[in-house]
Every structure is written in structure tokens, then in C-alpha cells.
Amino acid sequence: METQRRAVVVTGFGPFGEHKVNASWIAVQELDKLGLGESIDLKIVQVPVEYLAVKRLIPELWATYSPLLIVHVGVSGMATSVTIEECGHNAGYIRTDNCNFCPGTHCCVEGGPECLHSDIDVKEVCKRASSELSDVQFTVSADAGRYLCDFIYYTSLYQSNGKSLFVHVPPVGRPYTATQLGQALQAILKVILSMHVNHEERIYCQRKA
Template sequence: MEVVPPKDVHGSSAQLVLVTGFGPFRKYLTNPSWTAVQELRELGLREGVRLEIAELPVVYQRARQLVSGMWATQRPQLAVHVGVATGARTIILEQCAKNHGYKDCDITGRTPEGHCCVEGGPEKIESLLNMRTISKKLATMDVDIIYSRDAGRYLCDFVYYLSLFHGDGRACFIHVPEAIAGCGLRTLGKTLQMIILEMLQQLPTVSSLAECCPRAHVGQ
């Protein structure tokens, strides 16, 4: 995993937001999700928020190690994972992730043991963040933003589940299109910036609720 340090140095009290994109796979020699994340880093977020970015390989076992290690060592206030949605024309905010059904091979030709993320884990975990609310609030953006409850059964959904599991729901997943008609990379970066800022607005409230009801985000 390539970890890129933040451009601006903040005090130790700054919130840490860790944003990941994916490395090459299939036809993508450069993954559009990683390009979008790098653009976001150029823009930054806001004062008092420390932004770090990391590139995850499209490999189940390595991704598992890196995501669990990220939460154990860096302990971000929020983890935002970005992946490419082939054929999509909009940005998609994913609300939840599933534990089972990972039968498609990664770039090494392997699948996770038992085709699942966490043996014995809940079948579904919801993000503490309300993606439907965010998509509606940002409906006037230059790029269309929609809400989804199915992130697929590949590395995107796999990484999302692991991050929700280890981060107690303080994670989100954003699918970006390969290209947005009429909009450039800077527009995509600014849209990601606005989405994450909205998530940070929600975070204090939902984190307080999670402390009172720690299993409220776990699906059955």
C-alpha cells in the first residue's frame, strides 16, 4: 500500500480522514479511483482535518491486512474508500457492505477463504453515515450523486465490509465513474471534497449514537 503524507501539517488534535483508492486491475493500468483520490489530495479538505491517502491493491488477502492495520495503527475518525464503477455515469454512495459471496478472483487469481470477509461476522454492516441524506443534500452539484445499498461482491464491497467491521461503522464507500461527460478531473475531486465534508458534518452526531447503541449499524 502506498501511503501519501498530507500536504499540510496540522496539530495532533486534527481529525484524521484516510481516503483510499485502488491499484491497477483488468483494463485499468491506472485505476480511475486512485486518480480521483490523488486529485482530492491536491484540493485538501478543511482546516483542522488531516487528509492522508493510500492505494490498495486489488488482492483480497493483502487488502484485508492493510485495512485492519489501518484501523489498528492510524485510527482515523473516518475512512473513505473509493472505487471505480465500470459503465456508471454518476457518483454512487454505498450505504452498506455484505460479508459473503466473494467468488470473483482478484488479480492474483485467488478468492478469500470461505468467500467471506470475516468468518462469523454479521451478514451485513451499515455505515453510521446516512448516504441517502448526503446524496439529496448535494443534488445540485455538477456531478450526479446517487445512493445504493449494493456495492457488488468484489474488492470494493470486501474492503468496505472490513473497514466498517474494524472501524465500528465509521467508514464509507464511494463509487466513481470511469469518466464524467462534460466534467473534468478537478470537478470530480471537488465533488469528492464536498461529499466528505458533508460526512464530517454528520460524524459527531452518529458517533455519539453509536456509543450509546454500538450495534445499531449492524444489519441482520
């Protein structure tokens, strides 16, 4: 009997500000070329840099694909490494998006917790990805920036009860090529998926009650 392929959704952002071609979308397209193996149905989606588009799109992605997980990718002009974000924040959104819009409440979810953490063991993923791909530096962060990157992460964590991840990539060529960025995303996803299928371990970290 043929094993059913499970969906994994990876998103990247469209252009904004000085990023006329967003490195996150380039990296996601490179990942799509590499793939995640025969058992995974990889879906890639470009997300507009718009708050309302994010609020509409995230529930649609979970409802449409019922994925194992969704990984969101964004660009950071300050980053020099591939940065795996631990958590998303609910409040503090004061920058306007590509439509010159900003949420009136300055938050993702009214009444939601201030911070939501991914249930994925981010530090372990970073450690294993670093050993898998030695020519790219991976780091962990707890501040995704209070703009669309943070906004989509919190929104997705809230929607999925923690079954999401966010990765920041530096601009292409500073210092990594598009191919290296795609390989970095592939390494992260393969580590997560290997943790998921290994019955001796769990994809999610054990949290104390």
C-alpha cells in the same frame, strides 16, 4: 492552544483488468490537491486489488491513524454518477483478484453478519453533496458489487463498527473529469465533517432499537 488536527483516511484502488489507471485513485489524488481544510490531516492510500492486502491493510490504517473515519473509493465501469454505498456484504466473493486469489470461504469474515450498514447517514450526505456541487450527479446504492470494493467496505465496517463509507466513481471522462471527481469526493467529505462538528446534528443516523 492549537487545536489538534484529526486524521481522515481516503483510499483508492490500483490498476486491475481493463482499468490500467484506476479512476478511484485518480479521484483520491485530486482530492488530496484540494484538501479538507486546516483542521483535517488527510491521508491517502492506494490499495492493491488483492483480498489478502485488504485484510492486512484495514486494521493497520485504523491502528496507525485512529481516524475520524475512513472513506474507500472504487471505480465502477457501469456507473454514470458518483455513487455512495449504504452497506457492505459478507458473502458471495467468487471472482479472483490481481494475484488470481479468491477467499476459500468466499466471504469477508467467517460467522459475520451477511450485511453491515454504514452508521453515516448516507441519504443525507447524498442530498447535501448534491446541493453543494450541482454539476455532478450523486446517487445512493445498496450493492457494492461482491468484488474488492464490497470486500474492503465490509471489512472496514466490521473493523470500525460502522464508521466507514464507500464511494463508487465512474471512469474518468464518462462523464466527469478527474477534477470533478476530486471535487465530488471533497463535497462528500466536507458534508460528513460538517455534520460531525455541528452539535445540533450527528454524523451518524439515529437507528431504532
